[in-house]
Amino acid sequence: MKKIRDASMIIGMLENGQFNPALSEEIGDTLKKLADMSDENPHATFKGTTTVKLAFSVKDGMVTIGVEMDSKTPKRPRKNSVFWVVEDGALSTEHPRQHDMFAGPRDASERASVSQ
Structure with missing residues (x-):
């Protein structure tokens, strides 16, 4: 046996x-x-x-x-996506309180007349 x-x-x-x-x-x-x-x-x-x-x-x-x-095994990590919530509840890829520095030059005379 x-x-x-x-x-x-x-x-x-x-x-x-x-x-x-x-x-x-x-x-x-x-x-x-x-x-x-x-x-x-x-x-x-x-x-x-x-x-x-x-x-x-x-x-x-x-x-x-x-x-x-x-x-x-652990769940595969996923990347986060960042957006900003704007006033009507929509999402934006741009910060609503920052100016777009890539929008091109701004008219200085328009800005000067607003601040006076």
Whole structure:
């Protein structure tokens, strides 16, 4: 009678040997996602998990092992967009209390007559 006591052997035999390659692929996918996030923002730390759950059921000396696998990675950071709310509740890309410095030269005589 062959006895199996090694966890790596058990995992290697689950699902007729198909679980171990699936787990390896899941770990690789998780690491790739984290590496991609790190490439986009090298100063931040990105963390993820791959969880394996083994469910054992024993009846009359026979054990059935069910497996579940789940991976989590952080949501990809999104860039913020900045707008200004103007008086009627609309959005503007220009600050409403600043003059547009790219609008071109202004007529100095018009400005002088307003301030007098």
